[in-house]
Amino acid sequence: MKRMASALICLIFLVAALPVMAGGQGEDGAAAEAVELVWYVPGGSGFPYGPDDEKEVYAQLNNMIQRDLGFSVDIRATGGFGEYRETMPLAMAAGEDFDLVWTSSWCNNFMDAASDGYYAGLDELLPEYAPTIWKDTRDALESTRMNGEIRGVWSQQIAAKTSNVFLRESMIEKYGWDLDSIKEVEDLEPLLTQIKREDPDLIPLSMRKPLPEWMIYDLGYGDLGVLVDLLAIRLDDKSCQVFSLIEDPGYKNKIELARDWYAKGFIPKDGLTYNMDQWNQMVNAGKVGMKLHNTWIPGKDRVTTAFDDTWVQIPFDGPSVMQGGNIVSTLNAVSARSEHQVEAVRLLEYLWTNEEAFNLLAWGIEGTHYNLKGDFIEPLQDGGYYANIPWVFGNTFISYLREGENPEANEMIYKLNQDAVKSPLMGFSLDMDSIKTLVATVSSVHEQYYKAVCGGYVGDDVYEEYVAALKQAGIDELIEGIQDQIDSWTASK
Structure with missing residues (x-):
């Protein structure tokens, strides 16, 4: 260094x-x-x-x-x-x-x-x-x-997280987009289609992280602070049952949406080869039409860019979520x-x-x-x-x-933090010692498949292979170990 x-x-x-x-x-x-x-x-x-x-x-x-x-x-x-x-x-x-x-x-x-x-x-x-x-x-x-x-x-x-999208102000004005019509991520498809057709030199959608990961809060889920893009609870579940996002029907719908958008050319064919810094550089160079995010900042939802434009941030209708993570x-x-x-x-x-x-x-x-x-x-x-x-x-x-x-x-930010839906796991922290080996094994498999599967770059055959590999790596045992800690914590409150 x-x-x-x-x-x-x-x-x-x-x-x-x-x-x-x-x-x-x-x-x-x-x-x-x-x-x-x-x-x-x-x-x-x-x-x-x-x-x-x-x-x-x-x-x-x-x-x-x-x-x-x-x-x-x-x-x-x-x-x-x-x-x-x-x-x-x-x-x-x-x-x-x-x-x-x-x-x-x-x-x-x-x-x-x-x-x-x-x-x-x-x-x-x-x-x-x-x-x-x-x-x-x-x-x-x-x-x-x-x-x-x-x-x-x-x-x-x-600290509150809200699934949202950044749109370029120049495009909002150019195409006359109705921002009030954007309630959920699926509502972006007509806009992406227009960018693909009218601005062929642009990448319609940044995929710095796979689409489903940006939508966890919109789905009403909360993470555990470990393997945050794999394990979750439902925020309205007071028993805090841990589950695998990859096998969850709502999350899988977002995987299928990413796959559909990849097929339609909204996500670049070589997008899987870009790392986080390369995606950031393309966004900062004005080569991207829109980008998803999970932090909406009220009062700061118009962001000046380095390429003579302004990002306008639009929150989706899902909840704003506050959790330890x-x-x-x-x-x-x-x-x-x-x-x-x-x-x-x-x-x-x-x-x-x-x-x-x-x-x-x-x-x-x-x-x-x-x-x-x-x-x-x-x-x-x-x-x-x-x-x-x-x-x-x-x-x-x-x-x-x-x-x-x-x-x-x-x-406004302080108020959003106060008013956000609070995770039932606020104040809980995992003891990693008892699960460290399982976390490492599951993480290794997860990193091998996650971006390709959840980014929409591959089909159901690789998805099924991913699920099976996680099972073999011990994801069910890991969930059980985490659940035991959560159950002990909730019983002691």
Whole structure:
């Protein structure tokens, strides 16, 4: 990884030169001035501009952190999300030294890493060194409890999930689409047909994830925080019976819809060969007509693009859903091996409460990377720093709004989080130790088939082969093991 060798050499000399407190709790006084944290985050190739000016931004940020906290941070933005998802688990398994790392349920898997002991427990550190985070997110933090301790800090943002679609404003105007007629994903077919016929150079529909995965919430299902695109419960089922999505009739209908749309040319023939970063790059380059998503952000449902257009976000009629898995969709964790755990938690608190520092990291330098117009920012097309991931860094409720966003957006987001349908498993966390081997075996089979089958690229013969392979891998035993934990948890409430 970039700068890894030199950073490790520096760290060796640094540790040799400093007195280290037992228990990994950091240093006090003058010695703390020499502390430099290492923080891994995704960034760069997956976004419209890429943080080319990151050194300048990080230097200004470190001036503030050094002044206010007495230490600094080496932020290592590691590729786009696709690259990050592949490299970070390998780096941690290889013993890479770090203090903070961004982690989630869908990229750099939080539950896997936490259960393997890579992340520190934070129950004692947060109340003392991050009191605002502790106060603001006390209930949400319970969703990160693994092996008895809180293991991650949530980036406060939209947590409710709502199945939706992004449409290009230029196409809405060009074709006169009636947005009120879009109630469910099937209502998009006439629009896709029109794009296919009238704009043949465009890919009608982005398939960064298989279509059914975007529709889990629309179907009224909730995930378990592990194998989120395979195992689920029904949100209206108080007994919380676990089932396989692949064999569920409602989910299979969405697989068949994806297969039909693939046959009609709405999904590219070679779409299965694109990774997440390649899909993002095509979307950001204006090569895609529409894209599905499961996060609808009220008040921020008009998004400026890098290709001189605006995305307009339309929610489907299904429920907005709040569950523990939504919380672990974006977290920062402290390394269990870190010798600077106090400083790491203090940095998260600092970015949670300091608007100037947070917005510098999220958006860059005013006048260089964006212009500020009243209370809104306008990112500069050639600015050189546009990570566009404020939800990676902490408290998005102190983030600048972009032009076109509702001034009341944060209040609207808070209300949606409060009003969303709550999963009956809120507060439940799996003990991975007893099911780890089964999870690994089932995951291996799942990854082999999932994108091809659920993306609509193959027929019933491969679907049946997939179901049989999951059975052989032990999916029924895995479901039984998870169900036993859920039943014990519900009985104890």
